[in-house]
Amino acid sequence: MKAAVFHGAHDIRIEEYPYPKLPDDGVIIKVHSSGICGSDLHMYSRGGGDGMIMGHEFSGDIVEIGKDVKDVKICDRVVAIGGVGCGECYWCQQGQYIKCSKLSFLGYGIKGAFAEYTAIPNFKIGMYAEKLPDSVSYEEGATAEPLSVALYAVNQVQPKPDDICVVTGLGIIGICVVQILRSRGVKTIIASGRRSKRLEIAKQSGAEVVVDAAKEDIVPVVEKVAGSRKADVVFEVAGVPELFHKSLQMVHRGGKINLVGLYMEQVTWSPSVIVGNDITIIGCGLRWDLPGAVELLASGKVDTKPMITHEFPLDQTKEAFETQLTSQDAIKVIVKP
Ligand SMILES: [Zn+2]
Ligand SMILES: [Zn+2]
Structure with missing residues (x-):
């Protein structure tokens, strides 16, 4: 089969690769759509993981079923x-x-979905796997994984409609957080990000105030909107050390900060601010709700279609990565093997 194999910083090559082995507890999927994630970009930019096939945000058709797998054909x-x-x-x-x-994840420890076929171990419908209803396209299906992270992030915090919520970082996960908050009736959402297209979609998605982080500091904007009350919840989706510090400034005593984005750089800070201000800091890396994400797509409560900005064939995976990395218009770039 053909696969996009990673060989170091900015080096992805299309190569012939062995067809994956069918796990007893898993399936082989013919990949239809495979999205590029921010974490893929970190590896693409910095190198490491020679010989790896990335890709963990994908959809496709089942072509082989392991003997212990139920509920699929x-x-x-x-x-x-x-x-x-x-x-x-x-x-x-x-x-x-x-x-x-x-734990190893697809696209990191396990060969991922920038390939014609991928093997998925531990395949259980309703757990970390779900069937796509006819109304949800393969392309939208490839956004279910980032959406499942956003859904889990919101569910961890359980915001109330009157809460003042801040979302920093407007990739697909940040925008999905905005849409989910909106669907739950949260009225005051302040979002900050870069790249004009993302800001525009965040606004359309229901953010009351959108801050262009390249031009404006979000802290005074939140002070202006929230006043002395401050924010109830901050979703820090960008994974930027400066925004971690700003989250601590924006949230009120007793408030919550959900860290959704991965940090590639160290953050130096004193935990005393957590102790003294009774702030809850939450990590977001465990129980992503994939079936819940598919349901949000099927119900129309979340619409990721406007976030799918570019599509490339597998042969152009390198171009796809460069586009996701640099294009002003790129939100989610999808590769179609
Ligand atoms: Zn991802
Ligand atoms: Zn174990």
């Missing part, structure tokens, strides 16, 4: 979050591999 249109644990620790024995300290 050949040709089912599906999405999945591929992960595998060590198989031996307490959590793996409980069937909760997601809590395994040696």
